[in-house]
Amino acid sequence: xxxxxxxxxxxxxxxxxxxxxxxxxxxxxxxxxxxxxxxxxxxxxxxxxxxxxxxxxxxxxxxxxxxxxxxxxxxxxxxxxxxxxxxxxxxxxxxxxxxxxxxxxxxxxxxxxxxxxxxxxxxxxxxxxxxxxxxxxxxxxxxxxxxxxxxxxxxxxxxxxxxxxxxxxxxxxxxxxxxxxxxxxxxxxxxxxxxxxxxxxxxxxxxxxxxxxxxxxxxxxxxxxxxxxxxxxxxxxxxxxxxxxxxxxxxxxxxxxxxxxxx
Numbered sequence: 001x002x003x004x005x006x007x008x009x010x011x012x013x014x015x016x017x018x019x020x021x022x023x024x025x026x027x028x029x030x031x032x033x034x035x036x037x038x039x040x041x042x043x044x045x046x047x048x049x050x051x052x053x054x055x056x057x058x059x060x061x062x063x064x065x066x067x068x069x070x071x072x073x074x075x076x077x078x079x080x081x082x083x084x085x086x087x088x089x090x091x092x093x094x095x096x097x098x099x100x101x102x103x104x105x106x107x108x109x110x111x112x113x114x115x116x117x118x119x120x121x122x123x124x125x126x127x128x129x130x131x132x133x134x135x136x137x138x139x140x141x142x143x144x145x146x147x148x149x150x151x152x153x154x155x156x157x158x159x160x161x162x163x164x165x166x167x168x169x170x171x172x173x174x175x176x177x178x179x180x181x182x183x184x185x186x187x188x189x190x191x192x193x194x195x196x197x198x199x200x201x202x203x204x205x206x207x208x209x210x211x212x213x214x215x216x217x218x219x220x221x222x223x224x225x226x227x228x229x230x231x232x233x234x235x236x237x238x239x240x241x242x243x244x245x246x247x248x249x250x251x252x253x254x255x256x257x258x259x260x261x262x263x
Contacts, residue, residue, distance in 0.1 A: 004075075005082075008051065008056075009090075014247065015244075016047075016140075017047065018254065019216060019246070020145040020148055021040045022212055022250045023208070025148070026257070027159075033261075033262055035102075035151055036148075039101060039105060040148070042094050043109065045090060046095070046098075046113070049090030049094070050087075053120060054116070056087070057121060059073050059074060067231075119135050119136055132174070133175055134171070137170040137171065137173050141166045141167060142163055145166055162204060165191060168187055181224075195209070215249065215250075216246060219245075220238060
């Protein structure tokens, strides 16, 4: 049972947190390495619980999806009350410790929880509405980035145009997973326009683009292609690149930057 519960936290999906924390770190003039890494750990812990909640609430829908048939609660039955206790323990623990670390950071963590509750749970359950692209990966990406920024000195450590870029990037990723090719293309074009503006206005450097933006863009190429051919294989390739390869790469970049900024 414990193995199933731990699998449901999707540890490799912590790449989304690592990615946004690296982006925020590239803007920091000073940093408390221990506090920053603790924040990254707490956000990843929290999202482990929220992913478990998602798997629990979507179990009947996922049974009908061949690509999700290997989800832990489908392969191995666990009593729902045990899952809820597990989720509750993770959420409460991460929120309490985050408050000790930084109250504003804790508030952003709470917003992540509320956003996911609204997205996942009835009666609202936005994931079943037309608002889903606006409230899922897009909003969560911004909240991840904001949580890192707060630990580095404040929300505006990261420039507003970059927040908007990441919101659009999250929305585009969601749309690709949902096979909405036309909307994905439109969002991607807007993203590129804002990226160009941010670069020309000095909000983002070419080095930041090469290290933080370009690798994740490359990872989405097979995901985009999955809308047209070999869906399962293309999605698997995209997931492997982003959640495995890039997570290691981004973690390495964080460690190097922390060392350089602390030297």
